[in-house]
Amino acid sequence: MAVEPFDAVDIIRTKRDAGVLSTEQIDWLIDAYTRGYVADSQMSAFTMAVYLNGMERREIRDLTLAMIASGERLNFDTLSKRTTDKHSTGGVGDKITLPLAPLVASFGVAVPQLSGRGLGHTGGTLDKLESIPGWRADLTNDEFFAQLEDVGAVVCAAGTGLAPADKKLYALRDVTATVECIPLIASSIMSKKIAEGTASLVLDVKFGGGAFLKDLGYARELARTMTELGDDAGVKTTAFLTNMNVPLGLAIGNANEVRESVEVLAGGGPADVVELTLVLAREMLDQAGVIDADVEGALKNGKAMDTWRRMISAQGGDPDAALPTAKETHVVTAPRSGVLTRQDALPFGVAAWRLGAGRARPQDPVQHAAGIDLHAKPGDEVTEGQPLFTLSADEPERFERALEALEGSWAVGPRDELVDYGPLIATRID
Numbered sequence: 001m002a003v004e005p006f007d008a009v010d011i012i013r014t015k016r017d018a019g020v021l022s023t024e025q026i027d028w029l030i031d032a033y034t035r036g037y038v039a040d041s042q043m044s045a046f047t048m049a050v051y052l053n054g055m056e057r058r059e060i061r062d063l064t065l066a067m068i069a070s071g072e073r074l075n076f077d078t079l080s081k082r083t084t085d086k087h088s089t090g091g092v093g094d095k096i097t098l099p100l101a102p103l104v105a106s107f108g109v110a111v112p113q114l115s116g117r118g119l120g121h122t123g124g125t126l127d128k129l130e131s132i133p134g135w136r137a138d139l140t141n142d143e144f145f146a147q148l149e150d151v152g153a154v155v156c157a158a159g160t161g162l163a164p165a166d167k168k169l170y171a172l173r174d175v176t177a178t179v180e181c182i183p184l185i186a187s188s189i190m191s192k193k194i195a196e197g198t199a200s201l202v203l204d205v206k207f208g209g210g211a212f213l214k215d216l217g218y219a220r221e222l223a224r225t226m227t228e229l230g231d232d233a234g235v236k237t238t239a240f241l242t243n244m245n246v247p248l249g250l251a252i253g254n255a256n257e258v259r260e261s262v263e264v265l266a267g268g269g270p271a272d273v274v275e276l277t278l279v280l281a282r283e284m285l286d287q288a289g290v291i292d293a294d295v296e297g298a299l300k301n302g303k304a305m306d307t308w309r310r311m312i313s314a315q316g317g318d319p320d321a322a323l324p325t326a327k328e329t330h331v332v333t334a335p336r337s338g339v340l341t342r343q344d345a346l347p348f349g350v351a352a353w354r355l356g357a358g359r360a361r362p363q364d365p366v367q368h369a370a371g372i373d374l375h376a377k378p379g380d381e382v383t384e385g386q387p388l389f390t391l392s393a394d395e396p397e398r399f400e401r402a403l404e405a406l407e408g409s410w411a412v413g414p415r416d417e418l419v420d421y422g423p424l425i426a427t428r429i430d
């Protein structure tokens with residue numbers, strides 16, 4: 001039996017005592033964990049030590065590179081187009097990838113968007129697209145490359161070959177209360193994005209009540225750490241800190257978010273979804289060397305919609321098929337006339353999840369037609385009896401628990417009680 005060069009217990013002890021690990025120690029730990037030599041119990045202790053004592057920039061870079069090295073790394077050198085990608089840390093009603101990928105690709109750039117399924121109150125991009133009849137998330141490597149060359153935009157499931165160490169580690173962190181830790185989040189996200197092989201990357205780091213990181217300062221630190229990791233790995237990376245205190249757009253769910261995205265691609269849609277799509281598209285195109293692109297025009301004149309239709313068809317979907325609708329709906333109306341003064345993102349995300357739009361366990365199915373459609377945004381004038389939002393579900397028993405989640409999360413009152421949720425985009429970081 002080969003002699004191992006390090007001992008997991010020593011490495012754990014060093015981090016427990018707030019010491020600094022060498023590159024060789026980190027490389028070995030991740031490799032030994034991936035091949036099953038280091039046990040889950042030891043890795044749990046290690047991640048908790050990192051959670052409590054942090055890591056230096058060099059250690060975070062080593063951790064990221066070690067996780068990339070645990071699997072395959074895609075290479076787009078043979079592609080005739082430049083690549084650019086976007087990653088969002090996730091939020092309520094965040095469907096931006098859907099209009100963004102075809103919009104950017106419509107300018108001749110390749111967008112290899114390897115996505116995931118949702119767990120918890122933020123939905124997964126694949127779950128949303130799977131509400132389109134026939135659409136499939138799983139592509140072979142050949143199909144993936146061919147679609148990138150031909151259509152430019154691909155949103156598909158990340159294969160198991162990319163950063164398998166992260167997959168194992170993330171599942172462990174999920175059950176050991178060590179997810180919310182900047183070195184671990186940053187290395188997890190960036191190992192997958194760098195392994196995916198994109199030449200440039202735009203990060204949408206959400207902060208606020210409906211985001212994974214509530215605090216703006218913490219989100220800023222995560223954004224900085226990730227942009228540094230990207231730049232260190234030769235992937236041009238910029239980040240936007242964006243507001244997730246209120247749901248993004250008017251649709252929260254799966255099929256209804258696809259519907260809203262198609263509205264944006266048809267030149268309409270809610271102002272906040274359009275604004276964020278345009279800002280991220282300009283940044284991605286800029287990084288790919290397409291300067292002064294008329295992104296607004298591409299939404300208005302059908303150019304982005306054409307790419308969307310080709311992107312959906314290439315993956316077996318019918319862009320003209322009717323999207324599923326729920327068996328049951330429940331409408332909540334304004335109890336009085338006034339202004340919608342409050343609409344907190346997190347409870348709306350939780351309510352949509354309880355309606356069946358999300359899953360509690362990775363193996364659970366989602367109900368594509370379940371979700372919430374908002375009929376007003378904070379600051380809008382409403383009159384007594386006017387619908388404020390509609391809950392949709394396949395099983396009416398789900399309404400009670402969804403309504404419970406929404407208690408105290410919205411209000412109608414005088415304008416001076418309007419909650420100040422802050423601007424949509426806080427900062428750009430590069």
Ligand code: URA
Nearest residue numbers: 170184185186188189
């Ligand atoms: N998403 C990831 O991929 N990794 C994390 O650690 C957190 C969010």
